[in-house]
Amino acid sequence: MAEHVIKLPDVGEGIAEAELVEWSVKVGDIVREDAVLGAVMTDKATVEIPSPVEGKITWLGAEIGDTVAIGSPIVKIEVAGETTSPARDGDSPAQTPKAASAAAPAEPQPTAPAKDHSVEVKAVQQVAGSSTAAKPRPGPTAGYGPPRPEGEKPLASPAVRLRATEAGIDLRQVPGTGPAGRITHADIEAFVARGPQAPAGAGLRRREGVEQVKVVGLRRKIAEKMALAKSRIAHITYVEEIDVTAVEELRAKLNAEKKPDRPKVTLLPFLMRAMVKALGEQSSMNATFDDDAGVINRHAAIHIGIATQTPSGLVVPVVRHAEARDLFDCATEMLRLAEAARNGTATREEMGGSTITITSLGAMGGVSTTPVVNYPEVAIVGVNKMMVRPVWDGTQFIPRKMMNLSSSFDHRVIDGWDAAVFVQRLKTLLETPALIFLEG
Amino acid sequence: MKDIVCKLLVIGAGPGGYVCAIRAGQLGVDTVIVEKSKPGGTCLNIGCIPSKALIHAADEFLKARHFADGTDPLGITLASPSIDLKKTVAWKDRIVGRLTMGVSGLLKKAGVKTVQGTARFRDGKTVAVETETGEQIIRAETIVIATGSAPVELPFLPFGGPVISSTEALSPAEIPESLAVVGGGYIGLELGTAFAKLGSRVTVVEAMPRILPLWDAELTRSVLKRLEALGVTVLTETKARGLVSGAAALSIERADGTEGRVDAEKVLVTVGRRPVVEDWGLEEIDLDRDGRFIRIDDQCRTSMRGIYAIGDVTGEPMLAHRAMAQGEMVAEIVAGKTRSWDKRAIPAVCFTDPEIVSVGLSPEEARKAGREIKIGQFPFTANGRAMTLQGEDGFVRVVAKADDHVVLGIQAVGAGVSELSATFSLAIEMGARLEDISGTIHAHPTMSEGFAEAALKALGHAIHI
Numbered sequence: 001m002a003e004h005v006i007k008l009p010d011v012g013e014g015i016a017e018a019e020l021v022e023w024s025v026k027v028g029d030i031v032r033e034d035a036v037l038g039a040v041m042t043d044k045a046t047v048e049i050p051s052p053v054e055g056k057i058t059w060l061g062a063e064i065g066d067t068v069a070i071g072s073p074i075v076k077i078e079v080a081g082e083t084t085s086p087a088r089d090g091d092s093p094a095q096t097p098k099a100a101s102a103a104a105p106a107e108p109q110p111t112a113p114a115k116d117h118s119v120e121v122k123a124v125q126q127v128a129g130s131s132t133a134a135k136p137r138p139g140p141t142a143g144y145g146p147p148r149p150e151g152e153k154p155l156a157s158p159a160v161r162l163r164a165t166e167a168g169i170d171l172r173q174v175p176g177t178g179p180a181g182r183i184t185h186a187d188i189e190a191f192v193a194r195g196p197q198a199p200a201g202a203g204l205r206r207r208e209g210v211e212q213v214k215v216v217g218l219r220r221k222i223a224e225k226m227a228l229a230k231s232r233i234a235h236i237t238y239v240e241e242i243d244v245t246a247v248e249e250l251r252a253k254l255n256a257e258k259k260p261d262r263p264k265v266t267l268l269p270f271l272m273r274a275m276v277k278a279l280g281e282q283s284s285m286n287a288t289f290d291d292d293a294g295v296i297n298r299h300a301a302i303h304i305g306i307a308t309q310t311p312s313g314l315v316v317p318v319v320r321h322a323e324a325r326d327l328f329d330c331a332t333e334m335l336r337l338a339e340a341a342r343n344g345t346a347t348r349e350e351m352g353g354s355t356i357t358i359t360s361l362g363a364m365g366g367v368s369t370t371p372v373v374n375y376p377e378v379a380i381v382g383v384n385k386m387m388v389r390p391v392w393d394g395t396q397f398i399p400r401k402m403m404n405l406s407s408s409f410d411h412r413v414i415d416g417w418d419a420a421v422f423v424q425r426l427k428t429l430l431e432t433p434a435l436i437f438l439e440g
Numbered sequence: 441m442k443d444i445v446c447k448l449l450v451i452g453a454g455p456g457g458y459v460c461a462i463r464a465g466q467l468g469v470d471t472v473i474v475e476k477s478k479p480g481g482t483c484l485n486i487g488c489i490p491s492k493a494l495i496h497a498a499d500e501f502l503k504a505r506h507f508a509d510g511t512d513p514l515g516i517t518l519a520s521p522s523i524d525l526k527k528t529v530a531w532k533d534r535i536v537g538r539l540t541m542g543v544s545g546l547l548k549k550a551g552v553k554t555v556q557g558t559a560r561f562r563d564g565k566t567v568a569v570e571t572e573t574g575e576q577i578i579r580a581e582t583i584v585i586a587t588g589s590a591p592v593e594l595p596f597l598p599f600g601g602p603v604i605s606s607t608e609a610l611s612p613a614e615i616p617e618s619l620a621v622v623g624g625g626y627i628g629l630e631l632g633t634a635f636a637k638l639g640s641r642v643t644v645v646e647a648m649p650r651i652l653p654l655w656d657a658e659l660t661r662s663v664l665k666r667l668e669a670l671g672v673t674v675l676t677e678t679k680a681r682g683l684v685s686g687a688a689a690l691s692i693e694r695a696d697g698t699e700g701r702v703d704a705e706k707v708l709v710t711v712g713r714r715p716v717v718e719d720w721g722l723e724e725i726d727l728d729r730d731g732r733f734i735r736i737d738d739q740c741r742t743s744m745r746g747i748y749a750i751g752d753v754t755g756e757p758m759l760a761h762r763a764m765a766q767g768e769m770v771a772e773i774v775a776g777k778t779r780s781w782d783k784r785a786i787p788a789v790c791f792t793d794p795e796i797v798s799v800g801l802s803p804e805e806a807r808k809a810g811r812e813i814k815i816g817q818f819p820f821t822a823n824g825r826a827m828t829l830q831g832e833d834g835f836v837r838v839v840a841k842a843d844d845h846v847v848l849g850i851q852a853v854g855a856g857v858s859e860l861s862a863t864f865s866l867a868i869e870m871g872a873r874l875e876d877i878s879g880t881i882h883a884h885p886t887m888s889e890g891f892a893e894a895a896l897k898a899l900g901h902a903i904h905i
Contacts, residue, residue: 153784155846155871161782168778180844182871 006075017069020062021217029057041217055079065216156183218313229375234411239368245401247433269330274429288376305354310342317341318354369406382406446472449580451559454481456751456763457586463771465550474559479543483760490610493532498637561721589713589752596682603707620690620704622680624651626790628710636670643673643702659853662833663792715753738781785868787861799864800849812842816898818890820854825885831855836890845873
């Protein structure tokens with residue numbers, strides 16, 4: 001047996017520390033080589049830490065939310081078959097055989113027969129190190145076997161299978177502690193005791209307990225940003241409906257006659273171009289409000305942030321200099337950024353510095369929303385769901401493709417009238433899309 | 441006749457149907473079972489049980505013949521034996537009678553009502569039964585189809601006259617001087633062997649390259665050897681063509697296209713069994729099919745809600761113990777319990793001489809499934825008990841996963857190894873590893889020691905070879 005110490009790898013770009021955001025394993029787990037141990041997050045990306053060896057986790061060196069320096073040890077894995085001394089890393093507990101033999105009887109003996117050397121050393125440290133030796137330590141019975149390969153039938157006796165079936169337990173979800181990962185009656189009991197998963201089909205039943213989820217990483221950043229925006233900005237939201245039939249027809253034609261090197265165009269590039277046009281007439285909207293200094297910075301460049309949902313949460317990649325991009329350029333850049341943001345490959349520059357923001361949930365966009373202004377900006381344009389609605393044309397109802405825009409403004413520096421003028425201008429431009437492309 | 445209304449109706453009282461009905465009765469389900477002939481189905485009446493009786497009688501007779509002709513090494517001698525076949529058949533019939541009576545009693549004890557007659561679906565909830573006293577309508581919430589299977593007939597060798605199925609072969613009036621067995625599967629070989637032991641000149645005609653195609657060549661080698669010793673001619677890659685008119689013979693076509701004839705006072709056709717899917721109104725309820733069979737899911741549910749199917753009518757392997765397990769499961773589902781088919785293996789036993797047992801995966805099947813395996817094989821020539829039973833031919837073979845030693849399959853061939861199927865099945869069903877088997881004390885002297893030795897062999901340290 002040997003102990004393998006895993007240090008936080010250099011996650012690149014001169015970063016000196018990273019925040020631990022996830023543990024995929026816990027002490028006592030058996031991991032295969034290349035299994036993911038956990039994940040750390042830097043300012044821009046989440047990086048998974050793979051296990052370089054197969055073995056048993058004996059120590060985790062950080063709590064979720066901790067900031068860890070690059071190069072510091074974070075995981076210790078006990079590896080079978082190697083003979084390297086566990087003491088090669090300075091931080092391993094000093095061991096004397098005398099202490100081991102003296103202290104071992106004091107340690108409550110776990111029931112499992114296999115008890116290896118390294119675990120004992122650790123136990124000694126607990127006894128010798130403090131009076132809190134009674135601190136619960138995961139017993140070997142609580143350990144999980146190696147993960148069961150896909151498609152493998154769980155190994156369990158007919159009696160165990162029957163019990164699981166009657167309790168509505170999917171045996172594929174139950175870790176087996178028996179030989180070769182066989183699921184025992186004790187495993188079922190442990191699974192039931194541990195699992196928050198209520199037995200399926202057992203009718204309604206009360207649930208107790210609270211799951212504590214630590215707010216870390218991107219979630220914490222989003223929380224801070226939202227709290228700042230809501231506490232400082234006096235929001236006003238203005239909702240208007242837009243007839244997008246014409247722009248949709250145009251969009252469909254463009255996509256039908258699309259050249260291979262051109263991207264498929266969605267509605268957003270049209271909105272971006274319309275915003276560029278409208279902002280040219282209302283520069284007060286394309287601004288950031290430095291409220292501490294009491295200064296409004298009106299920007300010549302139009303950097304449009306696109307609120308994007310990623311697996312880890314909301315991010316806002318920025319299409320820079322939208323005023324200098326045509327429709328297709330806007331579309332291409334937006335697609336590239338959304339992809340980069342979802343993959344976590346976007347650079348820091350690409351993820352910040354916007355002067356105005358668009359938020360769109362597409363088909364999930366609802367009828368209207370109350371977007372939160374992307375502080376310190378002063379305006380955000382929210383796109384709602386497009387749907388065919390009956391519209392009275394003076395003589396009859398006709399079906400038109402309608403879409404609402406729900407736009408919020410910082411009422412400290414934007415008056416309601418100006419907000420309305422801006423949105424009405426967007427409406428005019430989008431309803432008669434030729435106007436978007438007129439010069440001047 | 442007044443309509444019967446019940447919760448569960450089982451159609452067919454074979455091993456699947458009667459087990460289903462008894463279990464349902466035990467669980468307090470209001471159950472009716474319909475059977476057109478005697479309870480017990482193919483298994484008790486014209487299958488497993490009578491064939492084993494006949495095989496036993498043939499074994500005993502052969503032993504006596506060997507004692508008489510001095511070829512047996514035990515030193516027992518007697519005058520030339522004879523067999524009164526009428527008495528043999530009567531003895532067999534008494535066994536069958538006791539068992540079918542037993543089933544009737546068990547059904548009654550479980551509170552199941554038995555209706556004698558031929559059932560026919562009216563719709564998914566209603567069945568009309570043609571009884572001796574008229575038509576009986578039964579309306580049921582749930583219906584289980586357990587209609588079983590029947591021997592396949594060859595168009596050029598229709599049953600009748602000298603051409604017989606396994607049913608007729610099990611109640612022979614006399615021992616035919618010559619017998620041609622068409623189809624070298626387990627039914628044909630079990631019966632063919634028995635007739636050879638009773639004195640018939642037996643020829644097995646098999647179209648495939650080898651007999652018992654469901655078992656691997658290693659397992660069937662001992663059987664072939666024994667057939668040869670018994671004077672049975674085995675013609676593989678040979679097709680039966682029909683009866684030779686005017687002569688007690690079967691015309692055949694060999695692999696090279698040449699024709700020939702085989703002496704055959706009787707021709708036993710055992711080319712497989714087909715599900716019984718006609719004459720009970722399948723067309724009225726239009727269930728999904730799986731080839732010739734009725735399609736079922738892992739709870740034996742058919743494509744129509746409230747209708748289950750179990751046993752041979754649902755597919756291979758057509759084995760009584762599969763049907764029984766399905767029947768038990770369905771009864772429990774009908775009684776409101778949560779159940780699904782979770783068996784790891786269905787043992788298959790071939791009562792040839794010597795017997796063959798296979799549970800789980802063969803080495804070839806395991807490799808085909810992409811498994812890294814270890815194999816351990818132990819011959820009965822190294823087993824003391826096998827020697828004392830004059831049954832040294834054969835072996836036990838264990839197939840296990842190479843990494844964690846979980847046993848995937850166990851096969852054996854040898855005298856009386858059918859009884860070892862219990863421990864083989866238990867090992868696989870419990871998820872045993874090689875170490876579990878080798879670590880279990882197997883009584884000495886028994887043939888089961890071969891099982892532990894095979895596991896040890898796979899682990900690389902067998903003691904007795």
